Amino acid sequence: MSSTVHPHPFARSTKQLEIIPNRIDVEDESRRYDDLVFDESPIEPRPKRPTSPVGAPPSVFSNDIWLGDNCGESSAFAREVKINGWTSVGDALGGAYVVYNCVLKTKEGTVIPVHKRYSEFAALEVQLLQVLPRTYHSFIPELPPKAPFARYRSTFLARRQVALEHWLSAILLHPDIGGCEPVRRWVMS
Template identity: 35%
Template sequence: MNITPERPHEESTHGGGGDDGGCLSYYGHDDDHAGGGGTLSYNLHDDDDHEGGALQLLSPAPITLEDHTVTPGENTAGLWARRAQVVDYAIVSGSRTRAGAYVAWNCLIETFEGAQFTVRKRYSEFFLLHEQLKSTFPRSVKYLPELPPKSVISKFRPKFLESRRQGLSYFLSCILLNPQFAGSPLVKDFLLHS
């Protein structure tokens, strides 16, 4: 594939007639053209003697939030966690009929000092933290991600639980990588007191 710039009203080198031979043109302004208002076209030609490849569309990679700061600075004084994620869950049984059963979410936190710890939290605790942060930081609500939705019917289904795990992990990462939220006693109490 090669790119050939062509000025309007000049002969094209890529063949005659109405067939462009599979070329793609881009038209933009060319201030160097006599008169100052012409266009410049770029044609992409398929030539057998030039190596080239087709353009390839890549699907986006999943987003992972992780802070690569070595140590917090003056604008990030409230930060203390390098990484936070909800790694898995456990279904805690109630009775034989699952009455009273609930899901406990295992949260892995890594600090700037390299220490790691895991805490188990219920969805209701995440919900309470979300509500407390909304009322404590009313001007920062736009930085507070929504929690994944509740479901009475799909509550223990693996697909639903995996979707919820990802949503809770995103929520936790956003909270702990935001200096205002991470420095809050609400967040520290949430993680350090079970």
């Protein structure tokens, strides 16, 4: 039996360990987190999506598949999904939170404003995973992650807004998922 000597896992590390004092400065930790996770470059606008010859929006899953190409009837009621901003509600002492301003345009052209917290997006995801058949679970993208130290930072909120818009578009514009009962309740509540 041969004995293999394994080197220490940090033997080749060139980084220094930083000792954290007994008292943690929350503001300093928040700044460090932002420096680590977010680069401060401005967010570039998303490129304009191509449109089909008849002007239908492409699928959120592929630029080669057009929503108008489906041979069956779509149960989705929406034809356009935007999240045009967010609003901070409350203050730090009274329990502040962020509300995202969603604008949904129906097939008939009616605009529905919807204001939702991140937790309501997460609740919809849970409901969809409970109600939908397992074969549809792959059509539900991952929600953007939580970040406790950065949740009120404009850089973080701008990135989350883009990710939530993509997530909500994938749900509401899907021909089968977009008209299911949990989605209808979420929009109307």
